[in-house]
Amino acid sequence: CTSVVTEDVNGNIYHARNLDFGLFMGWDRKNQTWTLTEKLKPLVVNVDLKRNNRTVFKSTSFAGYVGILTGIKPREFTLTMNERFNIDGGYVGILEWILGLRDGMWMSFLTRKVLENATSYEDARNQLALTKLLAPAYFILGGNQTGQGCVITRSRIDTLDVWEINMKLGRWYVLETNYDHWEKPFFLDDRRTPAMKCMNKITQANITLPTIYDVLSTKPVLNKLTTYTALMEVSTGRLESYIRDCPSPCTPW
């Protein structure tokens, strides 16, 4: 996955992501596609979750999947989640759950709970940083005011880091793939460098949802695992999603 939260020169916050899933889940030699990735594409749905006939939040999700990986609470915050691979992974959390140690939260259930109940960017950030989890993760959170954008790096128990937009330091975006931002990505899976190169080429003065879509359309940021691209603008509550393809030549991940 690749997620980015960015702020333009007028203080508007944009949040976008590519959802990549299905690595090593069957390779279709004839079509040069990942089997599971292709099976997931027809299940992608946009959902407007309402209570008392009013939108609580909106999400891009998979039919049959009740958790949330991409969501927007209009005028409040936006949230995406990226996988964080670790030896102390979710299977440990599942094992603990089966053994009756149930004080951790399932990842995508937490993101949905936050989107349903959190009342502000700060509230969402606190819930995402302080809740014990069953698996490590990256939470990418955007707010509705200048400087409100961060990547929360989580282990199952702790928050390892909160990396924020900081205009004073010239950090007008935060971009997360599937590696801790303070370490180099795996050399065979470096989507971060090309994505940042494209963001820097666009410059803050020209950043918009269409130019972010350009970044997320550049290989290998777009790759054979990319299921959908989602674009979000918190101030208007806009959520757009598009099912993607990556015709060969294209990186398998």
Place this chain on the structure above:
Amino acid sequence: LHSEDCRTGMYPPKGPTFKRNVTWYTLNLDLPPNQRWTHVIKEKKAELAAMIQAIKDLANGFFHGKLLHLVDKELPLIVDTLPYPFNEEIKGIASVSEVPLGEVVLFNIFYEVFTV
């Protein structure tokens, strides 16, 4: 690895990297949890079954049916330990889709399973 120059002018989405738009649905949170996804699943029943079948085929290749036996027999027992309303929503999805409950549970805990 195939890396290319930064793309420009890709929006509005079109061309070979754009497959299609995504359909909107409304989910009524005032409904009982087991009824909330009914209209979505009715429309996506075949696609959900096809995706689950793909997972089963892959799992069979690796574990010769033993994993699926575990999923169908043991995972339904987990559903009642999952937090409300997610457990009830999952039951509702399994009921409407006619996909075995354990397999719907597996799909919903995929993230935790695949973080290693």
